[in-house]
Amino acid sequence: MxxxxxxxxxxxxxxxxxxxxxxxxxxxxxxxxxxxxxxxxxxxxxxxxxGLDKKHLFYSRVAMDWTQPNLQEDFGSIDSSEITPFLTQKMSYPVYKMIGKEMELVGTKKLVKGIFPKNDTEYFKPKTESEHDFYLPEHPKTGNKLEANERPGVWTKLEKVHEGTVAELSFSTKKYMTPEEMLEFLKPYDLDVLWMPLYTGELKEFEESSWGSNDSLSVAPFGFTGGREADNRYRSQSKYGLEEKFTALNRKLMLRQMKNLLENESTSYRENFLGLSHLEERYNYLIKEGFQVYGAVVTGPVKELLKLKENEQIQGADLGEMAYWNWSEE
CATH class of the missing domain: 1.20.5 (Single alpha-helices involved in coiled-coils or other helix-helix interfaces)
Structure with a gap:
C-alpha cells in the first residue's frame, strides 16, 4: 500500500x-x-x-533550666514540631522570664535535630552582654578567696526607679551554701528565688571556659532550679518550684535526669544538641561532693531588692528585666 x-x-x-x-x-x-x-x-x-519530639522538647527544657538562668516555658504554651523529608526534626516553643509574679515573653527556643543540630534562643530584644554573671567565692585549684567583679550602676538604678516596680536581680555570695541554706538566707526578704548557680567541679575536675581577673573568677553558668519529671513517653510532664519543701525532690530529679542522659543518650546528643558539656564529670562531682550554690537569681519589688545591698555576704549584683508592679501585698 x-x-x-x-x-x-x-x-x-x-x-x-x-x-x-x-x-x-x-x-x-x-x-x-x-x-x-x-x-x-x-x-x-x-x-x-x-513521640520523638516529646523527648527532645523535654530534655531541651531540662538543659535550659540548668544553663540559662530564669529562662523557662509557660505550661500550656503551644509547641511547634515538624519533620522534613530528610528526617530532620524542627521544633520550637516560646520562652519566658518570671518578672515579679508574671511571666514575660522574651523569645523563642528553636531546635533542629538532624545532621546539623541546632539549639538556639532567639530573643525579641537584642542582647549585647550576659545579664547574669556569677563569681566563685574561692579558686577551685588553690582555695584562695575571690571577689566578684562589680557591675557599676546596679544599685543606683534600682534607687532611681519608682518603688511600684518589680525586677529581676542576680548576685553571687562570698561563700558556698547548700540550696536549703540559700533559701534560708533569703527568707527575710519578700522575694521569689528562681535559680541558683551550682558548683559542679569546674576547673577542679574538668576544664571549663572562665573569665575574670586575679581576684575574680566566673565560669559558664550551670545551675539548680525546680526539678522536672515525665512519664516513659514524655507526654505527661511536671515541674516543681524552687521552694524549701521541694528542695530534696528537686535535687533527686536533677540527678535522675543527668543519669538518664548519661545512660540513654549519646555524647553528641548531650553536647551538640542540648549544649550540655562535661555532664558525666558534673554528675560524678555532685554525687561525691553534694550540692553547693554560690548565688541566686531573684525577683520582687525594687524596695526589697535594695535591701540586699546591705547584706555583706552578697556581691556582684546584676540587674535584669523590670516591669510594672505585679506583686501581692502580704
Missing amino acids: NMEWNKDKEKKILLKYRFTLTMKIIRIIAATLFFFWLYMLVVSISYDAL
Missing part, C-alpha cells in the same frame, strides 16, 4: 507523539507526588506515634 507523505501527516504524527509524551510526563509527576505524599504520611504518622 502506497502512502503519500506530506506536511499535514507529519504534523498530525508529531502532535500525537507530543500528546503521548506529555501524558507520560504528567503520569510520572502524579505518581511521584503520590508516592512522596504517601512517604510523608508514613513518616509523619510514625513521628507522631513514636
